[in-house]
Amino acid sequence: MLITLMKKGYYLVLITIIIVLSVRALLKCEQPIDRLLLLTGFLVVGYNAFLFLIYVSSFSEADALRVASYWRYNMHMGGIVIAASGVVAVLAWHRFFSGETRWEKMAWIPIILLVASPFAFAKNMRFDLVPIIVRCRYVGSDLSNYMGQVSIYFVLDPEGSGEVYNITAYEMDGLGKANVYLAAYHKIDRRMLESAVSANRLTHILIHSVNPMIENFFQVNLSKDSSQLLKKTKNS
Structure with missing residues (x-):
């Protein structure tokens, strides 16, 4: 405190x-x-x-x-x-x-x-013009092109405090359902990620920030300067 x-x-x-x-x-x-x-x-x-x-x-x-x-x-x-x-x-x-x-x-x-x-x-005073906020508002409003109302996703933001998630969710306006949210104050390890990814009916993974462990886990080239949406397939 x-x-x-x-x-x-x-x-x-x-x-x-x-x-x-x-x-x-x-x-x-x-x-x-x-x-x-x-x-x-x-x-x-x-x-x-x-x-x-x-x-x-x-x-x-x-x-x-x-x-x-x-x-x-x-x-x-x-x-x-x-x-x-x-x-x-x-x-x-x-x-x-x-x-x-x-x-x-x-x-x-x-x-x-x-x-x-x-x-x-x-x-x-114009905090709404902060780059990260502008980006998240754009991402939230654009996700309707890639997700449906019944989509279930989990949000991964190992460098964030929760602000990014809230701003994005606001712009999504009820689109889909977030079942897990992991941020800097969570102890994110491989076991936790495996549990989140294997969740029942999970369709998407929304990544706002990355670190070496996240990159190693997903085995894909993830950008550190943008948000990324991964879609879960039957074989993944």
């Missing part, structure tokens, strides 16, 4: 500051802001403790080890974290910078940054 949070540096810094301030407020509650910090700190810590319990007790081993959707769940705390951080920032500003003429003359800078940011970070 901590590793996942460390990948979201700004959020981790914010909740760390809030938790530290909430501990201080618990020991010495003097102002209205202290009550807000106490509420926020207890919510963040309590919610994450609840998530830890759920991962250990209710999730599968694979999902628990990769703390599935942990960042998405933490977004539930986003509103109160932003509110508490905003109040703290305003109070800190009034305490340390208010009344200084040099700072008042720079009040227009935040406005310019807010207006310019959407244009400056347009590429980051």
Whole structure:
């Protein structure tokens, strides 16, 4: 969980500051802001403790080890974290910078940054234009030319986290049925692949990424830069 949070540096810094301030407020509650910090700190810590319990007790081993959707769940705390951080920032500003003429003359800078940011970070905001997402959407919409509604397939993505599978499945719009999905957080070995390939009524294998073991298992030339669809025949 901590590793996942460390990948979201700004959020981790914010909740760390809030938790530290909430501990201080618990020991010495003097102002209205202290009550807000106490509420926020207890919510963040309590919610994450609840998530830890759920991962250990209710999730599968694979999902628990990769703390599935942990960042998405933490977004539930986003509103109160932003509110508490905003109040703290305003109070800190009034305490340390208010009344200084040099700072008042720079009040227009935040406005310019807010207006310019959407244009400056347009590429980051348009995540739908990321090459891998574009590719998967195209693959998902094109599979209707090669698969039928009754097709049963398994998805192989040893380098992926699950995002590719979900995007492709969305574009497939109910086409076929995926009976197995193997990704980076699964321990993929030859025995597991043999079991997946020999599944009853399996018709296709959708491969989004490859590694040496996958290439050796299928004994075909697989591209590392594209998705591939293999069709199972009676003799395969």
